[in-house]
Amino acid sequence: MSSIKQFQVTFDCARPERVARFWCEVLGYVAPPPPDGFGTWDEYHRSLPPEQQDAWFACVDPSGVGPRLFFQRVPEGKVVKNRLHLDVRVGPGLVGEERLAVLEAECARLVALGATRVRLLPADDDNESCLVMQDVEGNEFCLD
Template identity: 80%
Template sequence: MSTIRQIQVTFDCAEPERVARFWCEVLGYVVPDPPEGFASWEEYGRTLPSEDRGSWFACADPSGVGPRLFFQRVPEGKVVKNRVHLDVRVGTGLVGAERLAALEAECARLVALGAVRERLLPADEDNESCIVMRDVEGNEFCLD
C-alpha cells in the first residue's frame, strides 16, 4: 500500500492568475518556471487555443514543503460558503494579546493586497483567536 505525501489544493475561480498571485503574496509562494522551451508564461500562453488561454495558473512553495496551489477558471461564480478553506498559520505558539497583535498585523497586510476581513473569532475555553477573511475572489480563509 502506497502512502501519498504530496497534495495540490485547487481553487475554482474567474481569474486564475490574479488569485494565484494574491496567494503567492500571502504565503511567500512563487510562480513555477514556464515549460521548457518558453521564456515566459505569456509566451507559452500564445501557443494555446484562445479558449484555453488564462484558464489556469499555479504557484508553489519555493522550499518544496507546502502543497502546490492550482487555480482553474470556471464559468460559475462563488455562491456558497467554502466546504474547505486554508488556515494561514501566523499565530502558531502565540497566545493572548501577542497572538492577536500578530493576527491583526497580518490582516492589515492582506487587506492591502485585496483581501477582505470578515470577523474576529475571539479566544474561548477551547480555541485561540483567529480572523476569518476572504481572498480577492471571495474564498474564505482564516488567519490562525
C-alpha cells in the first residue's frame, strides 16, 4: 500500500483570485506560472468561455514543501462555520506575553490585507493563546 505524499487544500469562494492572493500574502505563497502558451493568467482566463472565466485560481509554496491551495468559484455564499480551517503557525514554541505580541503583530498585518479579527482564545491549562480570524470572504482560520 502506498502512502499519499502530496495534497492540496481547496476553498469554495465567490472570488477565487482575490482569496488566493490574500492567502499568498498570508503564507508567502505565489501564483504558479500561467499555462503554456499564455503570458499571464488574465490572458489565459480571457481565452476561456465566459462561464469558465475567473472560475478558479491556485497558489503554491515556492519552496515546494507546503500544500497547493486551490480556490474554486461556487454560486452559494458561506453560511455556517467552517468544518475545516487552517492554523497559521506564527508563534510555535512561544508562550505568554511573547507569544501574544507575535500573534498581535501578525493579526495587524493580516487585518491590513482584509482579514477580520474574531476573538482571542486565551491560554489555559492545555493550550497556548491563539487568535481566531476570518479571511477576505469570512473563512475562519487561527493564528497559532
